[in-house]
Amino acid sequence: MVRSTLVAGTAFLRDGGRRLALGAILTLPLMPSTALAGRAPGPQAPQAAPAPAPPEPRTPAPAPTALTNALATVLNRAATTAPGTYTVIGTSLEPSKEPLPVLVQADALRGPEQTIRVVVSLGAQVTQPAVTRARIVAAGGTGPAILSDIEGSSPAGVIRTVNQTTLKPGAYELLAAVAQPGAGGSSLVALAKSRLVVPDLWRGTLAVSPVVLGDTVAAAPASAAGSPFAFGPTALRPSAGDRFPQGGDLHVAFRVFNWTAPPEQKPDLQVEYVFYERTPKRGVFFNKVKPQLLNAQTLGERFDAASGVVNGGMTIPLASFPFGEFQLAVRVTDKRTRQTASQETRFVVVP
Numbered sequence: 001m002v003r004s005t006l007v008a009g010t011a012f013l014r015d016g017g018r019r020l021a022l023g024a025i026l027t028l029p030l031m032p033s034t035a036l037a038g039r040a041p042g043p044q045a046p047q048a049a050p051a052p053a054p055p056e057p058r059t060p061a062p063a064p065t066a067l068t069n070a071l072a073t074v075l076n077r078a079a080t081t082a083p084g085t086y087t088v089i090g091t092s093l094e095p096s097k098e099p100l101p102v103l104v105q106a107d108a109l110r111g112p113e114q115t116i117r118v119v120v121s122l123g124a125q126v127t128q129p130a131v132t133r134a135r136i137v138a139a140g141g142t143g144p145a146i147l148s149d150i151e152g153s154s155p156a157g158v159i160r161t162v163n164q165t166t167l168k169p170g171a172y173e174l175l176a177a178v179a180q181p182g183a184g185g186s187s188l189v190a191l192a193k194s195r196l197v198v199p200d201l202w203r204g205t206l207a208v209s210p211v212v213l214g215d216t217v218a219a220a221p222a223s224a225a226g227s228p229f230a231f232g233p234t235a236l237r238p239s240a241g242d243r244f245p246q247g248g249d250l251h252v253a254f255r256v257f258n259w260t261a262p263p264e265q266k267p268d269l270q271v272e273y274v275f276y277e278r279t280p281k282r283g284v285f286f287n288k289v290k291p292q293l294l295n296a297q298t299l300g301e302r303f304d305a306a307s308g309v310v311n312g313g314m315t316i317p318l319a320s321f322p323f324g325e326f327q328l329a330v331r332v333t334d335k336r337t338r339q340t341a342s343q344e345t346r347f348v349v350v351p
Helices: 065-075
Strands: 003-007 010-015 018-021 084-089 092-095 102-110 116-126 130-138 146-154 157-166 170-181 187-198 212-219 234-238 243-245 249-257 269-278 283-288 292-294 309-317 324-334 340-350
Touching: 065 084, 065 130, 065 170, 065 187, 102 170, 102 187, 102 212, 102 249, 116 130, 116 146, 116 170, 116 187, 130 157, 146 157, 157 234, 234 249, 234 309, 249 324, 249 340, 269 309, 292 309
Parallel strands: 243 340
Antiparallel strands: 003 010, 010 018, 084 092, 084 187, 102 116, 116 157, 130 146, 130 170, 170 187, 212 234, 212 249, 249 309, 269 283, 269 292, 269 324, 324 340
16 A cells, blocks of 8 residues: 655655655545455556646647637537537537547645735647637636637647746636647647636635646656645646546645644645546435645744645555546645635546
8 A cells, every 4th residue: 555654844655664745645544335345456656757848838829710719619619518529510519429538727825915825727639730728717707708718739640839928816717628620620629627716825724726636746856846736845737638548647736825834834724636427417426535734843843834824635556446537525624713714626537
């Protein structure tokens, strides 16, 4: 069984005498449940590779008119169109049997002058040169309908783009569309949606940033401090899609703000990870992880209480998960005040 221990503020995986330094990312054993009874424990997380460079922002390039128009057709109907892949001809669209994997997600950090920096990651995998668009829309009909709308282009292969903006605390919707040429002069367009809740990271009650799904973790250089997708000593590469093979691992990370502690003292936090298996009508409890404690005993001497942020996360071996769609709920409790804050994300386990 893979176990986790904390040494001087750095989490290590211990198995057979070998230790893998993974910064603040933990692999924790799943608690026993009926769903997992009799299944083999998950595999050891892979050896951390050299720190992956954060995706570089791409300068939008001129895109073929047909693909640009196809993107606009799908995005303009996003409110009434389900996520998925569509064949677009003119202004008509039909569900396609040829899926394009697309994932849109965000990281949130404190910005200058008590602003909130939101960095949106768009990931996809295309078989032909494609155009992309990432959009942030205000939820609930308040404020401008479209707050950010960035278009770009990419060659065939894996797409990873990031764009940064500043948002006020509130609820938003992330939209991402990717288009590549289809058969017979059509366009193949994939639409992804994600609810984005931006908490107040500077004041008020306990707050948790959005949970980021990653496909790689590694040691982050000191120069990466305060950068998107760098969680303390750990760099997480945002995943290019929400589908993860059953034989691999899923990495998640987030940040905690507005915890309570006397000056220069460490927080006293408890993190719960609960997994739900998605069904057509609702989520059904699948399993949970033993609560993770972030306090004076586990954070280590290098933790800087003055920074006002605690980085959290874990590596999830997927060998014990059946194929299907899952929801991960992350709930953080400040044990001093009993305040709680939570965020959710979804992923799919595939063969």
